[in-house]
Amino acid sequence: MEQIERLQRTIRFAAGTEPAELLLVNARLVDLLSGEIYPADVALADGLVVGIGDGGSVSYPAKERIDLGGSFLAPGFLDAHVHVESSMVAPAEFARAVVPRGTTTVISDPHEIANVLGLEGIRFMLECAKGSPLSMFVMAPSCVPATAMSSSGAALDAVDLASFRTSPWVLGLAEVMNFPGVVGGDPEVLAKLVAFADRPLDGHAPGLSGRALAAYVASGIGSDHESTTIDEAREKLRLGMTIFLREATNAKNLRTLLPLVTAANQHRFCLCTDDRQPADLLDDGHIDHLVRLAIAGGVDPIVALRMASWNTAHHFRLHDRGAITPGRRADLVVFDDLRAPRPRLVFRRGQLVARDGEALVAAPKQAARLRGTMNVDWSAIDFAIPAEGRRLRAIGAIPDQLVSRHLVEEARIEDGVAAADPARDLLKMAVIERHHGSGGMGKGFVKGFGLGQGALASSVAHDHHNLVVIGADDPSMATAARRAAALGGGLVVAAGERVLAEVPLSLGGLMSDRPIEEVRRELDRALVAAGELGSTLHDPFMAMSFLALEVIPSLKLTDRGLVDVDRFELVPLWVE
């Protein structure tokens, strides 16, 4: 009965027999359904668009009016795939950063926090998003843990994931990164697909092609955001995948793929950010940035806005949003330049939530709490590497790439242990298990960081997020690692016994509980400090975080040891 009364009320608003709460007059309505832009007055009530006036024969009574002065009015933006954790701030703070940019809905994959805290981590994200001016939907993380060659904080099987099916905020299964498992018919992987067979299943299939790609698609996976070439994306498009055009901090594919978008296939593309760091969110923006890039790249503005809104809503079966029509949510953006949209007003469920890039609603207090996640058995931790040969494997970091080289180097042996050799840019690296206090630790060497002294530590280390440390000497490494643990997680720069800079990330060792501007300043300072120690990389912390990711070639280090990713197995440090 309540539903009927609500519907009656909506109908009265739409019929104009009851005055709307707010009338946006003098708008140029960007109609993503008809593909037109026309003058309109838009009536809002009860969080919904209730009517469209034409300034002539169709008009709406309203209690309040805002004159948009001929500005463009479009539906709010959606991010088709984002790891909120990569913003290094909690969901409410993330919302404060992206809502003023026009993003009113995100489809998030809480894969990082789930690797640390499992179901508890996912619940935390959902809980944090409550009351924020952003609809944060969740795709159930499909790959926790990524492999058995590292130690995650949690493991989620199909039964665990299915427990989220009843949440209205959980839409489907997040990017299935284990594509060999899908193509090989691994029953544990397929059980997860089956658990969400009637929902959107997101893909992640870099470079997959031909029959292997067909097998991946035949499993029911319907999207991909990993294409790096036009040919790769075209094949996926033809095989039925929705293509998410990605512009992340560390993976920028949008401009490369834009030429594939045509009038005939425009409905098959969505925009996504995947991972964006604080500085990028604050300086460039969020989905609005991608819209501007697309338009600058030659895409029709209406098509760009469609990829930013309707297409994504439609793909994820969010039938209540993505267009400005009676009965749909009043999630709206107002901007003045159709060639470079910058939202000057953002409405969410009919409320003005941002103006001129600033959020107007206070981020809600952090409601949910998380337990500490830095559980290291320091008595078992020893950075020394006994000399067991003359030549050893070393990871070769490549600037701005996630892949690494598999090198073999002469060891520098001192007092029976293998030491770093900064003169040759051969640094020590350690990955310390930090979830269960197991005392597990992988040790190795890395080239390409350039540190002449000191050490860097980070609790952000994809995907298992153990504690990764790179340094020129053991005391610096110990200082950095212990400080990161003492902070409850974070990024640390140290030299000898001194901590030079730090970014506390107390929420799962991944996110800060403070404002994004503050996190960004701390991160900037940490990068400067790393540079002063000799770091030659644009962002050594991000580089570190991927040197522990054992699913991207060629040589990586986890808490269980060195992984030859090409052979997909653990290998010894010493080669002779």
Next chain:
Amino acid sequence: MEQIERLQRTIRFAAGTEPAELLLVNARLVDLLSGEIYPADVALADGLVVGIGDGGSVSYPAKERIDLGGSFLAPGFLDAHVHVESSMVAPAEFARAVVPRGTTTVISDPHEIANVLGLEGIRFMLECAKGSPLSMFVMAPSCVPATAMSSSGAALDAVDLASFRTSPWVLGLAEVMNFPGVVGGDPEVLAKLVAFADRPLDGHAPGLSGRALAAYVASGIGSDHESTTIDEAREKLRLGMTIFLREATNAKNLRTLLPLVTAANQHRFCLCTDDRQPADLLDDGHIDHLVRLAIAGGVDPIVALRMASWNTAHHFRLHDRGAITPGRRADLVVFDDLRAPRPRLVFRRGQLVARDGEALVAAPKQAARLRGTMNVDWSAIDFAIPAEGRRLRAIGAIPDQLVSRHLVEEARIEDGVAAADPARDLLKMAVIERHHGSGGMGKGFVKGFGLGQGALASSVAHDHHNLVVIGADDPSMATAARRAAALGGGLVVAAGERVLAEVPLSLGGLMSDRPIEEVRRELDRALVAAGELGSTLHDPFMAMSFLALEVIPSLKLTDRGLVDVDRFELVPLWVE
């Protein structure tokens, strides 16, 4: 576990590690997703498309091959809105008629049979569709009965309709014809919308505009197939409705609306037939006919095919069909002329089900049975109309239109009763309640049929489907009516005591249990017989069937009497 094993099998077929059942080689694949046409080999297994070979680096092993010789291969057609009953044959026979035309899925509204037999009628349709080579989905009929001014065989409220929610074949709520009820907030109407709020809700809003249309749309109704002008359809499109382009036997709107379709809005249109009679189905075709009309009208063939397939599948959230991609159903059509597609092969779930316009699978035996529905208390039936004045209201039939005129005529009084006056084309009309044997009967007069003698009777009378009779004299009317009842329903032409022609429709008085070709021949003969009696109308039976429909202006006759539709109330026969 069974689902996982099935998925493993599909993946093996797609990966080519297990030979496909059938490979369609040398096809020109019409890709409705990318909007391209390209050469391809398509592998089928387990009823699904499992892989797309390119004739080069990607190839598929298969047990059997069919060389398509460069023919076009497109996904099977879907009818977005059809009353199967209008074909006058049972679902399996309807399937035999439309599947060879390339239609592999229909979204049906069993509104007619529901008005006769309620839930039992809907179950009958669902039961009959089993095992036929057609996916017949059902939308729950929303308007049974249409009004309280006629007697239907059944009434379905929200609770009745909701009982079908769990059927996998029931997709949503069928056309909500009671638009005044929606706009007026009628709680009984809204209860039906609420019962299907998370499903597609089909609309029916002829001429609705402005705020009333906004109110209708705000209720959640998402489609309309009643637009007769470009302006009307454009307004509905802009307000968020999916536009179904209709080409019915008695309502041809497709060509008028085609100019509205553009590259920018093409995804917002579907094709539907609504009501098509046997002769139209056999002579012109089904959705294939609409595709040809659209292309002839200037629509790009790929867009026309998209409206016939992908768009409809997508609108109704049938994620398993509408495109040729791995994992989707192998519902396919093969044709040679892209400018005028005529399916020469039709596959359904990977089986060849039609070739050169002929079905290759036998229609399954009529599994379900229906009780007789012609329940007339003949003792209460008297065609005589006592003279109670000098001038009376008469219905003015208008050729090829559903609306009628509200006339006032001098009565021809004989022996104290009002008689027909064929010389002035003033015929008698009766509508006899036939569902409950109530003895109810409405009596009146009609102009425009031209019968010089004899009578016509029909158990098809929208929407209540009582027994309608039009005649030049009472004995002929009695003969026709009694014969129609004796047949268990049907169309009858009679003169005096002689039956001249008949079309038995024993299934609910709406459908025949025999082949469509036979029904068509009988109907042709009945039309000839009616013509020989003087009928001047193209199809007097169809005209009759709408003269009893009390929701279309201006004057109509139901079993309860004359209805002034403009005033929406029962009115007396005599005006003075």
